[in-house]
Amino acid sequence: MWSIYLNVVTQGVLTGLVYGLMALGLSVIFGVVRVVNFAHGEFAVIAMYAAFILFKAYGLDPLIAAAPIALAFFAVGFVLQMVLINSFVSRPEHEQFILLVGLAIIITNALLMIFGPDAQPTNLPYAFDSYLVGPLIIDKVRVYAATAAVAVSAALFAFFRRTRTGAAIRACADNLIGAAVVGLNVKRLYALTFGLGLACVGAAGGLMVTIADATPSLGPAYTLLAFTIVIIGGLGSMSGALVGGVLIGVSEALAGFVIAPSMKSMFSFALLIAVLVLRPQGLMGKKKA
Amino acid sequence: MRALWGAMTPRGKALLAILVVALLLAPLAVNRYLLSVLTLILYFVYVGQAWNLMMGYAGQLSLGHALYVGLGGYVSAALWVHFGIGPWLGVFPAVAVGAAFGAAIGWLGFRFGIEGVYFALLTIAFAEFTRIGFDHISFTGGAGGLFIPYEEKRLGEWWNLRGGQPFFYYVAFLMAAAGVVIAALLSRARIGFQWLAVREDEIAARALGINTFRAKMKAVLVSSGMTAVGGVFYAFYNNSLFPAQVFDIGRSIELILAPIVGGLGTIFGPVIGAFILTPLGEILITAIDRIGINAPGVKAVFYGLLLMIIISVVPNGVWPWIVQRFALVKRQP
Amino acid sequence: MTQLLSVVDISKRFRGLVAVDKASFALDEGDIFAVIGPNGAGKTTLFNMIAGMLAPDEGTITFCGQRIDGMPADAVCRLGIGRTFQIVRPFPSLSVEDNVTIGALLHRSDVGAARSYARDVLAKLDLFDKRAVTASALTLPNRKRLEVARALATDPKLLLLDEVMAGLVPTETDRMVEILRGLNRDMGVTILLIEHVMRAVMALAGKVLVLHHGAAIAQGPPQEVVRDPRVIKSYLGAEVAL
Numbered sequence: 001m002w003s004i005y006l007n008v009v010t011q012g013v014l015t016g017l018v019y020g021l022m023a024l025g026l027s028v029i030f031g032v033v034r035v036v037n038f039a040h041g042e043f044a045v046i047a048m049y050a051a052f053i054l055f056k057a058y059g060l061d062p063l064i065a066a067a068p069i070a071l072a073f074f075a076v077g078f079v080l081q082m083v084l085i086n087s088f089v090s091r092p093e094h095e096q097f098i099l100l101v102g103l104a105i106i107i108t109n110a111l112l113m114i115f116g117p118d119a120q121p122t123n124l125p126y127a128f129d130s131y132l133v134g135p136l137i138i139d140k141v142r143v144y145a146a147t148a149a150v151a152v153s154a155a156l157f158a159f160f161r162r163t164r165t166g167a168a169i170r171a172c173a174d175n176l177i178g179a180a181v182v183g184l185n186v187k188r189l190y191a192l193t194f195g196l197g198l199a200c201v202g203a204a205g206g207l208m209v210t211i212a213d214a215t216p217s218l219g220p221a222y223t224l225l226a227f228t229i230v231i232i233g234g235l236g237s238m239s240g241a242l243v244g245g246v247l248i249g250v251s252e253a254l255a256g257f258v259i260a261p262s263m264k265s266m267f268s269f270a271l272l273i274a275v276l277v278l279r280p281q282g283l284m285g286k287k288k289a
Numbered sequence: 290m291r292a293l294w295g296a297m298t299p300r301g302k303a304l305l306a307i308l309v310v311a312l313l314l315a316p317l318a319v320n321r322y323l324l325s326v327l328t329l330i331l332y333f334v335y336v337g338q339a340w341n342l343m344m345g346y347a348g349q350l351s352l353g354h355a356l357y358v359g360l361g362g363y364v365s366a367a368l369w370v371h372f373g374i375g376p377w378l379g380v381f382p383a384v385a386v387g388a389a390f391g392a393a394i395g396w397l398g399f400r401f402g403i404e405g406v407y408f409a410l411l412t413i414a415f416a417e418f419t420r421i422g423f424d425h426i427s428f429t430g431g432a433g434g435l436f437i438p439y440e441e442k443r444l445g446e447w448w449n450l451r452g453g454q455p456f457f458y459y460v461a462f463l464m465a466a467a468g469v470v471i472a473a474l475l476s477r478a479r480i481g482f483q484w485l486a487v488r489e490d491e492i493a494a495r496a497l498g499i500n501t502f503r504a505k506m507k508a509v510l511v512s513s514g515m516t517a518v519g520g521v522f523y524a525f526y527n528n529s530l531f532p533a534q535v536f537d538i539g540r541s542i543e544l545i546l547a548p549i550v551g552g553l554g555t556i557f558g559p560v561i562g563a564f565i566l567t568p569l570g571e572i573l574i575t576a577i578d579r580i581g582i583n584a585p586g587v588k589a590v591f592y593g594l595l596l597m598i599i600i601s602v603v604p605n606g607v608w609p610w611i612v613q614r615f616a617l618v619k620r621q622p
Numbered sequence: 623m624t625q626l627l628s629v630v631d632i633s634k635r636f637r638g639l640v641a642v643d644k645a646s647f648a649l650d651e652g653d654i655f656a657v658i659g660p661n662g663a664g665k666t667t668l669f670n671m672i673a674g675m676l677a678p679d680e681g682t683i684t685f686c687g688q689r690i691d692g693m694p695a696d697a698v699c700r701l702g703i704g705r706t707f708q709i710v711r712p713f714p715s716l717s718v719e720d721n722v723t724i725g726a727l728l729h730r731s732d733v734g735a736a737r738s739y740a741r742d743v744l745a746k747l748d749l750f751d752k753r754a755v756t757a758s759a760l761t762l763p764n765r766k767r768l769e770v771a772r773a774l775a776t777d778p779k780l781l782l783l784d785e786v787m788a789g790l791v792p793t794e795t796d797r798m799v800e801i802l803r804g805l806n807r808d809m810g811v812t813i814l815l816i817e818h819v820m821r822a823v824m825a826l827a828g829k830v831l832v833l834h835h836g837a838a839i840a841q842g843p844p845q846e847v848v849r850d851p852r853v854i855k856s857y858l859g860a861e862v863a864l
Binding site: 036087091093094095097098099101102103104105106108109110111112113117216220224227228231260262263265266269270272273276277 | 344350352397401403405406407409410411413414415417418421422424425432538539542549553585586587589590592593594595596597600601604
Binding site for chain 3: 477478479482483485486489490492493494495496497498499500501
């Protein structure tokens with residue numbers, strides 16, 4: 001019996017790492033630009049459809065397609081920040097929110113018009129292959145997707161820790177006025193950050209196609225999911241996003257198995273409410289001074 | 290009331306009078322379809338007004354107001370379907386349940402200092418939580434929905450909120466009018482000023498002796514209770530309730546569009562917003578039908594674009610701009 | 623003279639740093655009392671403890687015979703202590719009159735009555751002509767006046783003024799001194815002020831407390847205090863020309 005639970009938990013951890021990569025994008029954007037990307041999940045769904053089309057039309061494996069998609073998303077994010085969001089950075093929260101909700105609505109419904117409401121299964125040839133590790137039966141696709149998600153996250157960590165540009169972006173997040181005073185081009189760094197955030201979500205969306213079927217209605221659901229993860233992990237904490245992702249992945253998997261699949265996100269929300277109330281700074285977040 | 294009337298210029302008074310008379314006489318002049326559009330507009334005026342009290346005046350961003358619509362609708366509909374308790378009586382428990390959820394969210398949020406985006410997320414989380422919960426409550430039909438039987442013989446039983454399109458139109462009109470008056474009275478009362486203070490600067494508000502926790506709780510209670518009444522109307526007008534429909538975040542967003550487009554923190558903002566948005570949406574649907582495209586997402590794409598444009602160009606809404614342009618309200622002396 | 627406010631041995635530490643160190647003083651009804659000291663001496667922290675924005679780590683604050691240390695800010699205000707902020711915090715998108723009306727509504731439930739009282743207060747602070755202006759459009763001197771007007775509209779027995787003269791030119795300072803004196807004389811408001819502008823302190827205050835590194839190093843009538851060698855050494859000699 002316990003081996004079943006172990007299987008469920010393992011599956012949850014692997015899925016959760018992909019969730020974590022998606023949430024990482026949201027966390028990075030909020031941590032630096034201080035804008036909440038309310039269209040985050042919608043971008044993930046665009047990436048899913050992109051990977052789906054690349055696979056169907058050119059036979060490109062989503063695990064490989066995730067790379068060019070991430071690159072394209074970086075460009076989109078950079079431009080979006082430059083032409084639209086920069087002018088909203090210092091405006092009230094609800095105005096930023098409305099701008100991005102508008103964008104989210106457009107994305108979801110444009111996808112609905114193009115692809116219709118039905119889920120599009122990718123049907124990867126190795127979708128049902130699995131590894132046998134002792135009592136565990138682990139889906140190969142989840143292992144690949146999770147590995148890729150961890151690799152991308154690690155690259156992002158390294159970028160922020162090791163490069164000059166990464167350090168400059170961190171400086172903007174810590175002390176905006178100071179960063180401007182020492183001559184950093186804040187607008188450009190913001191655009192880079194938004195691009196990186198979208199690159200995360202692009203990669204995550206591409207990987208997600210291997211474990212979930214693309215459908216437009218996933219957009220709002222993923223936005224909420226990313227939020228939940230980021231708040232549970234701690235807004236602005238990069239490692240928190242991954243930890244939160246794993247936590248949500250496991251709680252969804254367990255709830256789906258033990259109670260009912262349709263009630264799995266109820267537990268995420270319950271967890272979110274509990275975290276908001278008991279530890280508003282998130283599990284890995286620093287307490288406000 | 291007299292003070293409200295007195296604050297308007299003659300031109301403003303004349304326009305308001307014409308609007309009220311026109312709306313009262315509308316059922317004589319327009320066809321059934323147009324009347325249904327007007328009913329929808331008035332419904333959005335009412336719920337927009339309720340949301341505006343909380344966001345526009347007290348500055349608390351709720352993105353989960355569909356929760357209160359759904360709860361109000363489900364409570365009154367379930368009482369009617371299962372126990373034959375009519376909506377005029379059922380509205381009281383409906384408001385009580387809606388306000389109780391509002392109180393719970395408000396208490397959690399305000400007690401623990403959850404603000405801005407976090408508070409908004411808390412409201413979404415509650416709405417989503419409740420949506421999934423209602424999917425599994427068999428008493429209210431679960432995900433399959435709760436239906437109020439449409440009975441020919443009951444048409445005209447106004448005491449059971451049963452009637453044809455003109456009847457619901459007038460109910461919506463009364464609600465919208467009441468919503469406007471309530472919002473106007475509250476915004477000009479002591480509590481209205483306290484809300485403004487909280488919205489503008491909470492620390493300064495406290496330094497002026499305002500118990501900001503209580504002021505915010507009052508805002509969320511009034512807003513959620515009023516919205517639950519809208520839910521009762523929604524249930525009996527549409528005769529059906531589905532968790533995936535009523536509690537959806539899309540519903541919450543739809544309901545806040547009118548006040549944002551019209552102007553947050555103004556009395557006529559939600560009115561003008563609803564009169565702009567709903568007809569535009571309907572015109573768009575008709576136009577698309579005529580062209581022969583069968584695309585369910587077009588209207589929403591249009592709403593999304595409109596939102597982005599309005600918030601970029603007139604972030605304070607249309608109404609403040611109109612007031613200034615056409616001098617409808619007396620300037621402060 | 624009855625005692626209005628008594629502060630006994632209050633201290634506040636922030637992460638080990640002592641901001642206020644066992645400060646004690648008392649105000650009688652009708653006093654004008656100034657707290658002076660160099661930047662970082664703990665003046666604003668002292669104010670925030672009296673106004674209820676911070677709870678002291680030690681010591682007691684008694685107002686009108688009632689302990690108020692640790693009480694929330696709004697409760698303190700309702701008991702009769704009005705305050706201004708060093709960095710002004712007007713309600714930016716409301717009119718000047720609405721700003722003050724909100725203060726006046728504390729002890730008046732009728733909006734009309736509060737509004738007319740707000741106008742009286744605005745007239746006292748030379749802001750009557752600006753009453754329809756949006757607060758964010760005011761100049762700094764006018765914002766400082768608005769800050770005082772709003773606090774005054776709550777009918778305080780004690781008014782805490784945090785550097786209301788800073789940034790004013792000498793003629794404006796003199797006018798503010800005149801206004802504050804008028805409030806004290808005509809309305810019987812007791813005033814506790816933090817002030818850097820010695821010209822104003824000398825003209826207004828009946829008693830002065832000097833804070834240095836959080837500790838009270840001198841207390842007394844202003845003419846005596848400014849001659850105190852410790853005060854001159856720590857503060858006046860360096861910064862202020864009389």
